[in-house]
Amino acid sequence: MTELKYLELPPCPVATTALLIGDHWKILIIRELLNGTKRFGELTKGLDGISNKVLSQHLKVMESRGLIERRVYAEVPVKVEYSLTDIGWKLKPLIHEMWQWGELYKSIEANK
Amino acid sequence: MTELKYLELPPCPVATTALLIGDHWKILIIRELLNGTKRFGELTKGLDGISNKVLSQHLKVMESRGLIERRVYAEVPVKVEYSLTDIGWKLKPLIHEMWQWGELYKSIEANK
DNA sequence: TCACATAGTTACCTATTAGTAACTATGTGA
């Protein structure tokens, strides 16, 4: 879901979450922001291989859905900071579970 | 990730999980199978609007990655059952977190 | 012999997503 438009939420909460963040890049953007506020360029560095275009699209959609906040500083060169909103921070346990399960999966793969 | 091929796992566990199940349909397939073993046709009914082709592709990839198991019964007409593997079941807390967060998000949206 | 049911497969097409590379805006300081 990269497109910016009105979203009808599905009845199932799992489907709702899948719709909002069930996407490779969005998950990793949240992972980055769980380490604190980041600038655009810092996010680019943390997200291996993401292009300006794709990062900027995802940030816009996530902001419009209330997951992250964008703050512009009138400095030169301009400084823009992204951070999680309250509800964005509530994704922390979910990302934590992803971390746990990913480690488990990797350890099992490694012992094959 | 619908394609069936050798997967190099990323160093980050979160990225690993995102790679394996960070996808709308796979999340919902797991949600379905957390309610127990299901036949192909039952999955189709539970996954609103999924086509035969897409369901079958995802099931194949998930089986090859060790998340689900496929069991064929020599009945007529043929009966095929899908279920979670051990590591598949370990996704339960993650899906539970998705449920929780989805409910929270929906309740906030509803009060806007 | 034929229709039925399940569990797919296949060919073809469309839609969505991502990648690339060049370009924009802005104020500063050499």
Place this chain on the structure above:
DNA sequence: TCACATAGTTACTAATAGGTAACTATGTGA
């Protein structure tokens, strides 16, 4: 005046994912 840095945007193209509808295999029973 010109280059610099940040944070994008834009046009174009490529890759991936999904939709549709018809088709396959199999043994049963009318």
